[in-house]
Amino acid sequence: MTSIEAERRSSDDRAGAPATAAPPSGAASGASSSGARAASALERDPGMPASTWRLRTDAWEYLRFAVKRIALGSDTAEGLAGDGEILRSLRALETIELYWGGFGQRYVRAIRELLIGGEYQLALDRIGRVVGRLRSSSVPEEPRDEQLDDAERAELQDDADPRPRFEVLVVDETTEADRDALAAEALKMRSPADAFIYDFVVVPSAEDAIAAVLTNPKILACVVRPGFSDRTRQPLSRDLIDTIALAKQASGGTPASTRSQLASVQRVLGLADALAELRPELDLYLVAGAHIEELAGVLTRRFRRVFRREDQLELHLTLLRRVSHLYDTPFFSAIQDHARRPVGVFHALPIARGGSVVNSKWIRDLADFYGLNLLLAETSATSGGLDSLLAPTGAIKKAQDLAARAFGAKHTYFVTNGTSTANKIVHQALVGPGDVVLVDRNCHKSHHHAMMLTGGRPAYLDAYPLNDYAFYGAVPLSRIKQMLLDYRAAGRLDEVRMVTLTNCTFDGIVYDPERVMAECLAIKPDLVFLWDEAWFAFAAFHPVTRRRTAMASAQNLEARLKTAAHAQAYREQQQRLFTADGTPAPDEAWLAERLIPSPEARIRVYATHSTHKTLTALRQGSMIHVYDQDWVREAEEPFHEAFMTHTSTSPNYQILASLDLGRRQVELEGFELVQRQLDLATSLAQAIARHPLLRRTYRVLTAAELIPAQHRASARPMPLRDGVATMWRAWAADEFVIDPSRITVEITRTGVDGDTFKHEYLMNRYGIQVNKTSRNTVLFMTNIGTTRSAIAYLIEVLVKLAERFEEEQAQLDPELAPAPEQEMPPLPDFSRFADDYASTAGLPDGDIRAAFFLGQKRGTIEHVTFSELRERVARGEEPVSGGFVTPYPPGFPVLVPGQIITAEVLDFMAVLDTREIHGYDPKRGYRILKHS
Ligand SMILES: Cc1ncc(COP(=O)(O)O)c(C=O)c1O
Numbered sequence: 001m002t003s004i005e006a007e008r009r010s011s012d013d014r015a016g017a018p019a020t021a022a023p024p025s026g027a028a029s030g031a032s033s034s035g036a037r038a039a040s041a042l043e044r045d046p047g048m049p050a051s052t053w054r055l056r057t058d059a060w061e062y063l064r065f066a067v068k069r070i071a072l073g074s075d076t077a078e079g080l081a082g083d084g085e086i087l088r089s090l091r092a093l094e095t096i097e098l099y100w101g102g103f104g105q106r107y108v109r110a111i112r113e114l115l116i117g118g119e120y121q122l123a124l125d126r127i128g129r130v131v132g133r134l135r136s137s138s139v140p141e142e143p144r145d146e147q148l149d150d151a152e153r154a155e156l157q158d159d160a161d162p163r164p165r166f167e168v169l170v171v172d173e174t175t176e177a178d179r180d181a182l183a184a185e186a187l188k189m190r191s192p193a194d195a196f197i198y199d200f201v202v203v204p205s206a207e208d209a210i211a212a213v214l215t216n217p218k219i220l221a222c223v224v225r226p227g228f229s230d231r232t233r234q235p236l237s238r239d240l241i242d243t244i245a246l247a248k249q250a251s252g253g254t255p256a257s258t259r260s261q262l263a264s265v266q267r268v269l270g271l272a273d274a275l276a277e278l279r280p281e282l283d284l285y286l287v288a289g290a291h292i293e294e295l296a297g298v299l300t301r302r303f304r305r306v307f308r309r310e311d312q313l314e315l316h317l318t319l320l321r322r323v324s325h326l327y328d329t330p331f332f333s334a335i336q337d338h339a340r341r342p343v344g345v346f347h348a349l350p351i352a353r354g355g356s357v358v359n360s361k362w363i364r365d366l367a368d369f370y371g372l373n374l375l376l377a378e379t380s381a382t383s384g385g386l387d388s389l390l391a392p393t394g395a396i397k398k399a400q401d402l403a404a405r406a407f408g409a410k411h412t413y414f415v416t417n418g419t420s421t422a423n424k425i426v427h428q429a430l431v432g433p434g435d436v437v438l439v440d441r442n443c444h445k446s447h448h449h450a451m452m453l454t455g456g457r458p459a460y461l462d463a464y465p466l467n468d469y470a471f472y473g474a475v476p477l478s479r480i481k482q483m484l485l486d487y488r489a490a491g492r493l494d495e496v497r498m499v500t501l502t503n504c505t506f507d508g509i510v511y512d513p514e515r516v517m518a519e520c521l522a523i524k525p526d527l528v529f530l531w532d533e534a535w536f537a538f539a540a541f542h543p544v545t546r547r548r549t550a551m552a553s554a555q556n557l558e559a560r561l562k563t564a565a566h567a568q569a570y571r572e573q574q575q576r577l578f579t580a581d582g583t584p585a586p587d588e589a590w591l592a593e594r595l596i597p598s599p600e601a602r603i604r605v606y607a608t609h610s611t612h613k614t615l616t617a618l619r620q621g622s623m624i625h626v627y628d629q630d631w632v633r634e635a636e637e638p639f640h641e642a643f644m645t646h647t648s649t650s651p652n653y654q655i656l657a658s659l660d661l662g663r664r665q666v667e668l669e670g671f672e673l674v675q676r677q678l679d680l681a682t683s684l685a686q687a688i689a690r691h692p693l694l695r696r697t698y699r700v701l702t703a704a705e706l707i708p709a710q711h712r713a714s715a716r717p718m719p720l721r722d723g724v725a726t727m728w729r730a731w732a733a734d735e736f737v738i739d740p741s742r743i744t745v746e747i748t749r750t751g752v753d754g755d756t757f758k759h760e761y762l763m764n765r766y767g768i769q770v771n772k773t774s775r776n777t778v779l780f781m782t783n784i785g786t787t788r789s790a791i792a793y794l795i796e797v798l799v800k801l802a803e804r805f806e807e808e809q810a811q812l813d814p815e816l817a818p819a820p821e822q823e824m825p826p827l828p829d830f831s832r833f834a835d836d837y838a839s840t841a842g843l844p845d846g847d848i849r850a851a852f853f854l855g856q857k858r859g860t861i862e863h864v865t866f867s868e869l870r871e872r873v874a875r876g877e878e879p880v881s882g883g884f885v886t887p888y889p890p891g892f893p894v895l896v897p898g899q900i901i902t903a904e905v906l907d908f909m910a911v912l913d914t915r916e917i918h919g920y921d922p923k924r925g926y927r928i929l930k931h932s
Pocket residue numbers: 417418419420421443444446502506532534535610620622891
């Protein structure tokens with residue numbers, strides 16, 4: 001018996017497993033020991049949910065490679081029998097393909113049969129079809145038409161269909177004949193007029209349904225029929241099994257099935273909740289027979305619609321209509337319509353319709369390079385199908401509403417001048433002169449500028465420093481709580497208006513916004529939160545990262561505050577935190593407890609996204625997302641005023657159109673792209689950790705280095721490396737986690753500093769662009785556009801550079817001692833505001849605006865050089881900064897107006913390796929406020 005035949009037997013055993021619910025792993029009761037062995041070998045085969053996409057492609061590509069060799073005669077059939085990789089690929093694919101449309105488990109089994117029967121060419125054709133589809137090329141390799149039957153010919157035609165394709169999950173126990181009938185019916189209904197086509201993925205159980213939506217991002221809708229069973233019969237990886245359990249738990253757990261009507265409704269709801277928890281963008285439909293009218297009443301909370309089985313056509317049309325709603329890009333369509341209309345321009349904007357360009361002798365290359373459409377789409381019109389960003393009622397309004405749906409916001413606003421402007425709009429809308437804002441000192445400069453504009457008084461929070469790597473982490477929650485308690489003790493809590501934090505930080509440190517907001521609201525129940533998610537827009541499209549976005553946190557917190565369990569827990573905690581006469585317990589008690597907010601607390605949450613940084617949008621394309629329970633009463637009007645203040649009356653339409661398209665993309669393929677982005681970064685980190693030379697030269701910094709142990713309960717250094725379930729647990733439990741798509745690499749052993757490594761080595765020699773470095777680190781980021789080839793190229797370059805560095809170091813003359821490394825001073829915390837601008841003793845807020853405007857007047861400032869400043873500080877003077885001094889990157893000010901300049905600040909500035917420092921003129925020096 002060849003190993004392939006042996007494999008067939010063990011696999012057929014599995015395929016023929018009884019149709020009753022079985023334990024999820026291969027250790028089904030009564031399994032033979034060889035069956036158990038096979039199952040345990042299979043344990044890891046289907047891959048982790050995070051990397052199934054890679055595993056699937058690799059397995060099909062490998063099969064094609066190996067079988068082609070035999071088909072072409074360059075390998076023998078014996079070679080095939082001995083090739084363990086072929087067997088592993090077939091086994092893995094048999095499980096994986098259950099969760100993907102188009103081919104399915106039977107297709108994989110048929111290929112195995114062909115291989116056993118020696119029909120290599122036919123097997124190769126079939127494998128080629130899958131590979132073709134995976135590569136999005138519809139042309140299978142060397143199709144031999146004469147050998148195809150009608151069904152196969154129809155399938156090939158289907159492959160060649162250029163329309164966008166999605167998949168629809170059907171959850172029900174079915175026979176092979178049922179599945180064939182379903183597929184045939186779907187084909188019959190397909191019409192040339194349909195804009196999209198879809199394939200069904202049919203799975204028998206709730207667990208398979210969860211596995212499918214976790215591993216197959218092409219699924220955009222799910223049809224549940226109550227006949228599904230609960231447990232999977234597939235040999236899934238441990239990670240997938242654990243993730244399924246976590247998803248069930250997070251949605252409240254699926255009750256055990258019984259025959260009662262109520263229990264069956266709960267089963268269906270349990271599955272729907274678990275699916276919605278993972279992929280809220282999925283459309284859920286219920287197809288039921290009996291009692292459909294009553295079910296419709298109970299189940300529409302989760303299901304978009306309930307159908308009867310015979311309503312196939314209605315379901316088909318609904319599926320297509322819904323995807324066409326996701327596909328709809330109102331503003332982009334309006335721009336295209338406008339570009340096609342013959343319009344005369346008797347107004348400004350000579351570039352419109354190419355007027356000043358195409359007839360020019362000198363600047364025609366503008367149109368050649370960017371294409372005429374750019375110019376045809378340039379207009380200052382706000383009517384004729386277009387809309388005004390300042391007072392949107394049409395296409396822009398619709399596009400913004402769709403973005404709110406996609407990002408889980410109540411309202412979304414497009415911003416065409418980056419998050420720099422988005423932040424200023426939110427500050428101005430919510431903060432007035434004298435209001436205290438708790439703000440991370442390492443927030444982007446726009447927040448500091450906003451405070452100067454609004455007259456808000458910043459109370460700076462210090463993040464924990466990472467002195468070894470010369471950057472900051474994030475602000476521990478205990479510090480934020482302590483500061484709020486300090487304001488309460490001083491009787492000034494009512495002045496504290498807003499908390500502003502950066503999530504995630506430039507270096508990828510991620511807060512738990514739900515926890516931060518809950519605990520802060522427990523001290524001050526009407527606080528407003530501004531989460532600067534400039535770097536985190538992508539996070540809304542992955543089930544694990546989504547929970548730590550501001551919008552999802554607001555939604556979860558709102559739901560939590562409404563529960564009876566929360567009210568009960570709140571009452572109990574209040575008794576511990578206050579004595580009978582209403583005196584608060586000592587601060588230690590408030591810091592030690594995980595504070596529970598009052599059920600009456602207000603959820604007022606704002607998030608700003610540099611959409612262009614992590615999703616598809618032209619530069620500057622940004623969004624503001626709002627989840628504010630007091631929007632209409634407290635915020636709407638001031639927000640619109642602020643929006644008017646900061647928004648250009650000539651907003652760039654191409655940016656707006658790109659935001660509209662970026663939204664379409666994430667609704668249709670966001671999960672797929674983000675899953676890939678996270679997985680590719682993990683594969684890069686693993687490649688560095690495993691390669692002997694890379695390991696010697698570079699070190700990937702993990703949570704163990706970037707987050708102090710007391711802030712990460714899970715103690716996992718790289719959770720995603722261990723699987724999605726581990727990541728899920730860490731992201732649920734730890735105060736801070738690391739965004740896995742950011743890889744900070746420590747490069748001390750290369751012998752060059754971060755800046756040189758970035759510019760001279762990565763960019764100049766190899767054209768690799770990275771954004772941020774510190775003295776001894778380089779930050780590599782993957783994004784939704786990163787490809788496997790790009791990662792492979794980066795690894796190749798890192799290897800070449802490592803070889804070079806090793807060689808250079810080997811050449812060094814041991815007699816000549818290397819220059820001593822300059823000690824990096826610790827990162828300076830915010831010193832304090834000078835007395836003229838500070839407030840109550842012991843509280844940190846200051847009048848940044850007064851200091852700023854003094855700093856603008858020639859008579860009230862002097863320019864002082866660095867060395868002179870050092871001398872003054874050494875003499876015990878306390879010079880006061882008259883302006884912002886902001887190294888870029890990272891883009892937060894080391895000095896703000898009114899701040900005392902200390903020796904620590906100067907030490908830090910002396911060794912700073914950033915090339916661009918805003919607000920500092922190396923020739924004239926620092927702007928210092930003269931004493932009044
Ligand atoms: C945390 C943070 N917020 C805001 C911004 C500004 O965003 P934009 O470049 O879109 O104006 C940046 C830019 O780097 C940033 O890092």
